[in-house]
Amino acid sequence: MRNGTVIFKTNYSVSAVKDSTALLYRNHGEPSQVVQLESLDLPQMGPESVLVKMLAAPINPSDLNMIQGTYAILPELPAVGGNEGVGQVMKVGDKVKTLKVGDWVIPRDAGIGTWRTAAVMKADDVVTVSKDIPVLSAATLGVNPCTAFRMLTDFEELKPGDTVIQNSANSGVGQAVIQIAASKGIQTINVVRDRPDLQQLSDRLTALGATHVITEETLRRPEMKELFKSCPRPKLALNGVGGKSATELLRHLQSGGSMVTYGGMAKQPVTVPVSALIFKDVKIRGFWVTQWKRDNKHDEDALRNMLDELCILIRAGKLSAPACTEVSLQDFRKALENAIKPYVSTKQVFVM
């Protein structure tokens, strides 16, 4: 990756980009089995196209589900894997006004296929990001930080001092939630699964800005009452797990608060007591950043403003990329295997 960055700060020759090496799959199945490294000819540039050299692209859980064929949206096959990443514009079509050579860009929508060295894309399918942030931050900006940002913004009006509770606090979204909330003076109660290195994890999340880090077991215990002597009951609960964990989050929500589900790691539904709906007026919602981007496709400012705000936090050192393992496209099989393993807490990121 760092090599990649260096390459692009030198005078990379545009004419050198004639074909692309890509991680392609022709059938749905286990990612490490169906994905192949292939050489693809780049199509002709159209007047509204841009040639983008990819710099870095992570492996996200939804990428794997898409390859497995279990995700809510599936591309036509054969398809190039990956939905997130950052690239640099090498060439722009005659009619492209919004981008210039050298710009860093990230996809506007899922399905673009980011695990490749280069691609010809429609200018409208990408959006610029600031070049003065780390390339790993740019590569992982479009999904998790955007999910965290919107969930903290669109469901409850949160003021400094308010509390948010979340499970899966060590996930990419979870870490972004901690950091964005902390930057706004919002307290976070962060629920993680118990593990041998709990203290170390807790210290790491606390260093990111977590107010409290507790285990799923603690969440169920009466001592939670003690915790709520020092901070208000949460207005917002963020659920990436489902099942019992979600029901437990709900129990602690204040009357009229919202629980927003963005993931279902436990592969169990969200179960809501009728009394919580009727007498506590809890609101059970879901969030999918891909849908948000589609719904706001024609509102240029909505995405722009969010990315700008996130970049300000990144530059200020208040929002860091998750721990990443950088791998080359050639090492894709191992990377895909690692990405699918439970408890591997670093994100696999292809660097081109």
Place this chain on the structure above:
Amino acid sequence: MRNGTVIFKTNYSVSAVKDSTALLYRNHGEPSQVVQLESLDLPQMGPESVLVKMLAAPINPSDLNMIQGTYAILPELPAVGGNEGVGQVMKVGDKVKTLKVGDWVIPRDAGIGTWRTAAVMKADDVVTVSKDIPVLSAATLGVNPCTAFRMLTDFEELKPGDTVIQNSANSGVGQAVIQIAASKGIQTINVVRDRPDLQQLSDRLTALGATHVITEETLRRPEMKELFKSCPRPKLALNGVGGKSATELLRHLQSGGSMVTYGGMAKQPVTVPVSALIFKDVKIRGFWVTQWKRDNKHDEDALRNMLDELCILIRAGKLSAPACTEVSLQDFRKALENAIKPYVSTKQVFVM
């Protein structure tokens, strides 16, 4: 009841109201065992009080839960049973400007104790209703039709031609939903439990304005697809049951739609697939008319406008009271037993 109405259309002597006969309970427990008919002295009238002679008051499920001690709000004991009903103002305190002798009034909030012949109440605790509607309609206006009205108004913007799906369609709320929706040109898919007299029930609900009446079993079958050839997928699902029935309602909701839970007859929680929250953006909400009334206590127009709209429907023959069995306060034990029996589909209403 009809006797009651007749009495109040004659010159009932105010001075005759000196005490009250009331259905009182001193302990929580089975309603037919803990409720007693007792004579209560009426307190002195204050300058902001009114003397109200009760005309009719229903037995609602929440009244029974309150007596059992299982409801979300419980009055101090001893307490007079009943939270809904209509009375006539017999006398007003010196400072009362909002009410006059002869007005019909209903409680603004739960907890007033309506199962009695007369009561001295604060003028602010009641609100007038039109006297040109049937007394049974007035007695049952404040809970179920208000619940139906708000659920059809506050969660999704419904236009003529839109569809609402509901379970428990034969309940008091369910019947009000059918009628209010029909008056606005909104289609309803009404789910009921299978029963021997299904056709009869279906005919009755259709006569009220139901677009479709189906059983819980049909709701799970593929033939539902046929139904959605003739009407759009529902924007709104109303759930008075919980458990599987609620999950089935959800399956048919259109993307971005809301399910509002107002009851939990099945005594099972609402279970929501994570994918419905994330990828279909369904919104899971609850509604409690008592909370709505408290939240809107200082917005005189909100309650007034709703009651006026409902009275217009009643006068136009578009909103009828549910099937009622009229009983005297003296026959309370039998009435309470009937009210708690499953499948007794008429509402027990005390007439004084």
